Amino acid sequence: MSEEPDYSSLPLDQRLVHKVWKVRLEAYDELSKLFENSRNENDEIFQEFNNRPELLKQFITDSNVVAQENAINSLVNYLKYGGTINNVARLKSIGIITSIIEKGLSSNRKNTKEYSIESLLLMIEISKDPNSLIEDFIPTFSNRLPKLVSGSVQGLNTIISNFGCQIISPRLIIPALPKLFAHADRNVRSETTQLTVELYKWMGDNLSTILFPDLKPIQQKDLTKAFEAVTGTVPEQKRLTREQELERRRLEEAAAAAAAAQSANGATDIIMTDADLPTISNHSTSSFDPFDLVEPVEILSKLPNDFESRLSSSKWKDRVEVLEEVHIILDKAVKLVTNDDYSQIIRLFAKCMKDANIQVVQLAANCIEYISNGLKKNFHRYQHLVLPPIIDRLKEKKASVATALANALDSIFRSSSLSDILDDTLNGLKSKIPQNKISSANYLQRCLAATTVPPTSNEIDSIMQVGVKLLSESQEPIRQASTEMIGTLMKITGQRELAGFLEKVDDNRKSKITAFYESVQVNATSKSSTSSNSNSTISKRSQIPPLNSGTIKRTRPPVSAPTSIPAKRGASSPVKRVDDTPKSSTIGRGLTGRSLASSSISNLPHPQSHVNPPLPKQTFETFSNQDKEELINLRKEKEESIIQRERDAKRIKQGEEDNYVLKQEILNLQSKLDSLQKDLANNNRMLKQKDQQITRLNHDLEDAKLKIRDSEQKIEIIKLQQTNKQSTFSGGLYSGTSQMTFSSPSTTSRPISYISPEKTRITSGELSSEVKRLSLDGGETSNTNINTSRENSYLTRSNNFNRISSSQPFGYTSSIDSPMEIEADWKRAAEVTSQLKARIEKMKARNRNNNNTPTNEIT
Numbered sequence: 088m089s090e091e092p093d094y095s096s097l098p099l100d101q102r103l104v105h106k107v108w109k110v111r112l113e114a115y116d117e118l119s120k121l122f123e124n125s126r127n128e129n130d131e132i133f134q135e136f137n138n139r140p141e142l143l144k145q146f147i148t149d150s151n152v153v154a155q156e157n158a159i160n161s162l163v164n165y166l167k168y169g170g171t172i173n174n175v176a177r178l179k180s181i182g183i184i185t186s187i188i189e190k191g192l193s194s195n196r197k198n199t200k201e202y203s204i205e206s207l208l209l210m211i212e213i214s215k216d217p218n219s220l221i222e223d224f225i226p227t228f229s230n231r232l233p234k235l236v237s238g239s240v241q242g243l244n245t246i247i248s249n250f251g252c253q254i255i256s257p258r259l260i261i262p263a264l265p266k267l268f269a270h271a272d273r274n275v276r277s278e279t280t281q282l283t284v285e286l287y288k289w290m291g292d293n294l295s296t297i298l299f300p301d302l303k304p305i306q307q308k309d310l311t312k313a314f315e316a317v318t319g320t321v322p323e324q325k326r327l328t329r330e331q332e333l334e335r336r337r338l339e340e341a342a343a344a345a346a347a348a349q350s351a352n353g354a355t356d357i358i359m360t361d362a363d364l365p366t367i368s369n370h371s372t373s374s375f376d377p378f379d380l381v382e383p384v385e386i387l388s389k390l391p392n393d394f395e396s397r398l399s400s401s402k403w404k405d406r407v408e409v410l411e412e413v414h415i416i417l418d419k420a421v422k423l424v425t426n427d428d429y430s431q432i433i434r435l436f437a438k439c440m441k442d443a444n445i446q447v448v449q450l451a452a453n454c455i456e457y458i459s460n461g462l463k464k465n466f467h468r469y470q471h472l473v474l475p476p477i478i479d480r481l482k483e484k485k486a487s488v489a490t491a492l493a494n495a496l497d498s499i500f501r502s503s504s505l506s507d508i509l510d511d512t513l514n515g516l517k518s519k520i521p522q523n524k525i526s527s528a529n530y531l532q533r534c535l536a537a538t539t540v541p542p543t544s545n546e547i548d549s550i551m552q553v554g555v556k557l558l559s560e561s562q563e564p565i566r567q568a569s570t571e572m573i574g575t576l577m578k579i580t581g582q583r584e585l586a587g588f589l590e591k592v593d594d595n596r597k598s599k600i601t602a603f604y605e606s607v608q609v610n611a612t613s614k615s616s617t618s619s620n621s622n623s624t625i626s627k628r629s630q631i632p633p634l635n636s637g638t639i640k641r642t643r644p645p646v647s648a649p650t651s652i653p654a655k656r657g658a659s660s661p662v663k664r665v666d667d668t669p670k671s672s673t674i675g676r677g678l679t680g681r682s683l684a685s686s687s688i689s690n691l692p693h694p695q696s697h698v699n700p701p702l703p704k705q706t707f708e709t710f711s712n713q714d715k716e717e718l719i720n721l722r723k724e725k726e727e728s729i730i731q732r733e734r735d736a737k738r739i740k741q742g743e744e745d746n747y748v749l750k751q752e753i754l755n756l757q758s759k760l761d762s763l764q765k766d767l768a769n770n771n772r773m774l775k776q777k778d779q780q781i782t783r784l785n786h787d788l789e790d791a792k793l794k795i796r797d798s799e800q801k802i803e804i805i806k807l808q809q810t811n812k813q814s815t816f817s818g819g820l821y822s823g824t825s826q827m828t829f830s831s832p833s834t835t836s837r838p839i840s841y842i843s844p845e846k847t848r849i850t851s852g853e854l855s856s857e858v859k860r861l862s863l864d865g866g867e868t869s870n871t872n873i874n875t876s877r878e879n880s881y882l883t884r885s886n887n888f889n890r891i892s893s894s895q896p897f898g899y900t901s902s903i904d905s906p907m908e909i910e911a912d913w914k915r916a917a918e919v920t921s922q923l924k925a926r927i928e929k930m931k932a933r934n935r936n937n938n939n940t941p942t943n944e945i946t
Contacts, residue, residue, distance in 0.1 A: 103142070108151035115146065115157035115172065121487055122164035133169035140177045147183070148190050152199070159191055159202040166209040174213045184210070184223040193237035200238070204245050212244055212328050213255070218256050221246075228263050233272035240267060240278040244285055249326040252289035253549040256831055258382060260286070261294070265301040280459050284313050288322040293381055296421045381422040384461075388534070389416050390432070410439070410450035415452050423461035425744055432471045433458070440476035445488050448480060452491035458497035464737055465859075466502040474499055474508060478515040481526035489526065504733075507540045509546055516553045521562055528568035535575040541611045542579070543726060548577060551588040570596065574603030579611055805923070812916050 094110045102114035136143055145163065146158035166175075178184075184207070192202025211217045214331060247255055260282070267279040287294050297316065299307050325333065349627045390413060391397065397409040415620045423429075439451035455473055483489055500508055512534070515527030531550070535542075542550070549574070556570035575586050577600065589597055630793055662833040 094821060100681055103146065103532075107608065108149075110184060111149065111151070112154040114159055115154060115161050119157065119161040119164045122161065122428050125168055128169040130169065131176075133165070137174055140174070140183070141177065141181055144181055144183045148186050152194065152196060154197055154525070154675070155194075156199045159206060160188070161198060162553055163206050163209065166206060166213065170209060172213060172215045175220075176212050178210070178212075178221070179220060182223070184220060185227070188224065188227050188239050188242065189235060189642065192242045193232070193235040204242055207242055207246060208326065211250060212326065217254055217328070218259070221255060221259055225259055225263055233270070233275055236267070236270065237274040237278045240275065240282055240853075244278065244282040247282065247285045249324075249327070251322055252325040253324065257286050261297060261382075264298060268302060268306050271645070273943065280313060283310060284317055287314050288317055288320055293421060297381060298818060300419065317650055318682070366457065380812050383422045383744075384420040384426045385424045385427065386416055386420050387427050387429070387432070394432075395435060396655045398439070399838045403442075403447065405764060406439075406442070406444065406447050407450065410447060410454065412455075413454055414450055414877060417457035417461070422460055423458065423747070425462060425465040425741070426748060429469060430472065431459060435473045437473040437476045440473075440480045444821070445483065447483055447493045448483065449488045452477065452488070452495040456491070456495045459495070459502050462502065462808075464502055464740070467507065470499055470507060472505055474511045475514070478511055478527060478530075479518075479523070481515060481530075482518075482520045482522045483698055493526070493530065497533065500534050500537065504540060505534055505542055508534060509542075516662050517731060519561075524560070525568045528554075528572045529566070532568070532575050534574040535572065535579065535722065536607060540729065542576070545581060547584065551585060552794060553591050555588055555592065558592055566596070570599050571603050575607050575609060577601075577604045577606050578609045578800045585762065612913065708794065733774070740929065751843060794883070808916070808920075818872075861906045 094105065094107070095113075097105070098111075099114060100567065101115065102110050103118065105111055105114070125132050143162055148161055149155040149158050163527075166370055187203050187206060191199055194200050210220055210864050214220055224239055224243050226237055230236055230239075243260065247257075247260075264279060264283060267274060270276055270279070283294070283298070295310075302310070327452075339578070391409060393412065394409055395473075396745075397405050400406055405596075426646075433455070436455050438449045439447050442448055442451075455477070458469075463471075477492055477499075481489070481492060483492065494509075508530075512527050512531045515523050516531070518527070554573045554576075557565055558565055573585065573589075582601075582604070589600070592600075703933070
């Protein structure tokens with residue numbers, strides 16, 4: 088038995104493409120180890136595959152499943168140790184993701200499938216645009232093989248569970264889900280359910296709103312049960328991208344440096360770093376808004392054409408019916424297109440706020456809420472059209488209408504800010520209608536509790552001036568609503584900020600405000616409130632006199648707590664020069680700059696420090712007007728910077744939305760172009776087929792004409808032969824002589840000169856040659872030449888016969904062959920006729936067998 092040849096001496100590049108699968112198996116394993124032992128991504132081992140990425144695609148599509156497993160493992164190591172953004176882009180361009188899905192995810196081998204999923208995760212991790220890689224998954228959902236479809240859905244589910252919807256946008260996935268739920272294979276539907284549940288963890292009820300209209304009721308019911316099982320689950324990104332990993336390392340290094348600086352300055356020093364370190368982008372779920380994943384819907388074209396005319400009808404039923412139609416359209420639109428102009432429809436809804444029919448008011452308020460929720464921040468430009476009419480309509484007492492109006496106002500606030508709605512709301516507080524005052528105060532209280540930006544000093548003044556007046560109203564509901572509003576504002580600003588406004592309020596009402604202040608929850612807290620609450624004890628002990636000016640008192644920050652800031656750090660603003668504790672001398676400071684006065688002041692060798700008078704009063708006296716103005720200016724600049732930052736964020740978000748809309752338009756146009764190109768190709772193909780059919784039909788027509796012409800010639804020849812024979816034999820039989828006598832009643836017969844038989848009739852040789860031409864067994868000749876020769880021969884003989892007949896007088900007798908010759912000719916003609924009939928029958932039989940056009944019967 089011969090030994091197997093040793094292939095280890097061959098170069099690696101030859102063994103990777105060797106025809107023996109065992110050789111390729113070992114080569115893939117060796118290549119994987121070379122990737123693993125490389126120095127960095129610029130190692131020489133990666134250069135060959137960076138320039139020729141199609142080699143990797145060839146490896147993972149190996150025909151041998153065992154070798155294929157090692158090949159995909161080598162791809163994993165290539166991406167892990169040498170993968171870059173450019174490399175992943177090259178691999179995607181050659182369609183390697185589709186190959187991994189078709190050959191790896193659909194494999195029955197466990198390791199092959201795991202290596203394939205890991206390679207896809209690595210490509211998502213490295214890529215700068217992960218969503219572009221997901222585009223290659225979508226075509227596989229339409230594959231005929233259920234195993235391939237289920238493997239593709241399973242891989243996509245793994246990617247979503249690892250990276251989440253912050254990295255992988257579900258915009259491409261959601262439209263394909265209804266088709267997957269309708270798949271005939273049970274495994275495909277099961278994997279689709281798991282993928283949908285994973286998407287629900289990130290998107291919440293927004294997914295149900297988008298997906299359920301395209302599903303069957305039984306599918307909706309099953310998904311609802313599956314969603315209830317994961318309701319409340321906080322999604323978490325399990326795997327970071329390369330960019331996120333670099334950001335995390337940077338933050339860790341910054342935290343380590345801050346900790347080192349803290350230890351160097353001493354345990355009692357304040358950490359002089361930012362209060363809040365920036366979080367990793369796209370990694371914290373707090374910054375994730377599922378609304379961004381929803382596809383915008385265009386609704387203006389779907390509205391009834393006679394919407395405005397019907398809404399202006401004098402019949403309340405017409406107005407209610409058209410609003411119900413619009414209500415259904417807006418209810419299905421979770422997110423609206425921001426580029427459209429909604430000013431006209433908003434004006435119509437605002438006009439409905441003055442309608443006498445409360446059902447019209449309720450439906451219009453619901454429509455305003457839907458549009459506001461669908462536009463989010465973009466509704467801000469329409470707010471001035473609809474906010475005053477809604478606040479004026481708050482006088483309505485019916486619960487359902489009041490709830491609809493309150494929901495519309497809350498949605499308007501979410502699309503704007505406290506400053507935007509404050510003026511119109513204060514006008515509602517000044518209304519003469521008690522219900523308007525109550526509802527406006529409740530609305531402002533909700534806005535104060537929900538706002539994340541504290542109100543400015545001027546806004547606080549405006550609120551308190553109206554709120555204190557409402558505390559002296561005769562009706563208790565108005566006083567209670569004002570109490571809750573002021574208590575919420577106090578939670579934001581602190582008690583000290585509002586103390587001057589509540590001096591003339593009775594103690595009973597003050598206690599109610601304080602009680603609500605202690606129980607209410609707010610999202611915004613001013614710095615003055617935090618400092619005042621934390622340092623109230625120190626402020627009382629130091630007996631700092633308040634400033635005379637009420638306005639300056641609200642803008643000035645409260646006294647800060649005594650801290651032990653190192654001596655080398657000087658005050659950078661007038662606020663930091665405020666100190667409630669006596670300044671200790673440099674004798675009581677160590678090398679680290681720590682203040683020893685606050686901790687061990689009784690142990691100092693100089694007891695005079697105990698009797699030194701405190702200096703906070705002197706410090707505040709030296710707090711000049713210039714410093715106060717500087718502080719006010721700094722606060723104004725800070726507020727302006729915050730407003731400018733919000734504007735910039737809005738512009739960035741608007742630009743992103745516009746960019747997304749343009750991308751969608753490009754995709755739609757590209758799909759239309761592809762469909763048109765396909766239609767053009769199909770039309771061209773059909774035209775070619777029609778041309779071929781016409782050509783074939785023309786050929787068939789020519790063949791049929793030739794056959795008809797041949798058949799007609801044959802018939803004429805046979806008829807001519809029969810006529811000649813009949814004339815010949817009739818002359819011999821009836822006269823009984825060798826002469827033919829033609830007589831006429833008006834003329835006397837006379838002899839004519841002898842005419843040779845060759846000139847008056849067709850000879851047997853010519854007849855035999857004609858029969859041979861009709862024979863199917865005879866040789867092939869050109870149709871044109873044969874037909875021409877036949878016609879010429881026939882015409883020549885016919886013309887000769889007619890010429891001879893016409894040249895002689897009628898009744899002239901011609902001398903013919905002897906009776907023996909006539910009998911011999913008759914016998915030869917009979918034989919030829921029988922042969923001709925036999926051959927004609929044979930031609931008919933053959934035509935019937937070949938399913939061709941039957942030959943015309945010869946009578």
